[in-house]
Amino acid sequence: MKRPHxxxxxxxxxxxxxxxxxxxxxxxxxxxxxxPMRFAVERRLRVTGMEIDLLAKGLDMLTASAAICIGQARE
Structure with missing residues (x-):
């Protein structure tokens, strides 16, 4: 039986x-x-007018991806 993800x-x-x-x-x-997925991670980068919480650069890739963390409280 297959379990849902x-x-x-x-x-x-x-x-x-x-x-x-x-x-x-x-x-x-x-x-x-x-x-562990082979990303180099930098935290709290300030760029003109904004802040990037995490910048993840793939160590096996030529491009970089920005990961912006936004937490939201559940009520």
Missing amino acids: PKHLLLAIPEDWTNDRKGDFFESFVADLLR
């Missing part, structure tokens, strides 16, 4: 964490997922 990942984090701490945790979590 999950469409969501739910992370349990303490309710008393600030938004900055939640963002840092999520960025680190995503970076830790990308590194």
Whole structure:
């Protein structure tokens, strides 16, 4: 029997964490997922007028991909 693929990942984090701490945790979590897939990850890059949370560069590719982390609280 084939199991359906999950469409969501739910992370349990303490309710008393600030938004900055939640963002840092999520960025680190995503970076830790990308590194074993052979991506070099840079965090918190400031570009004129904006901030990129994560920049992931494929070590086996000639192009770079930007990964922007946006966390949203569920109510």
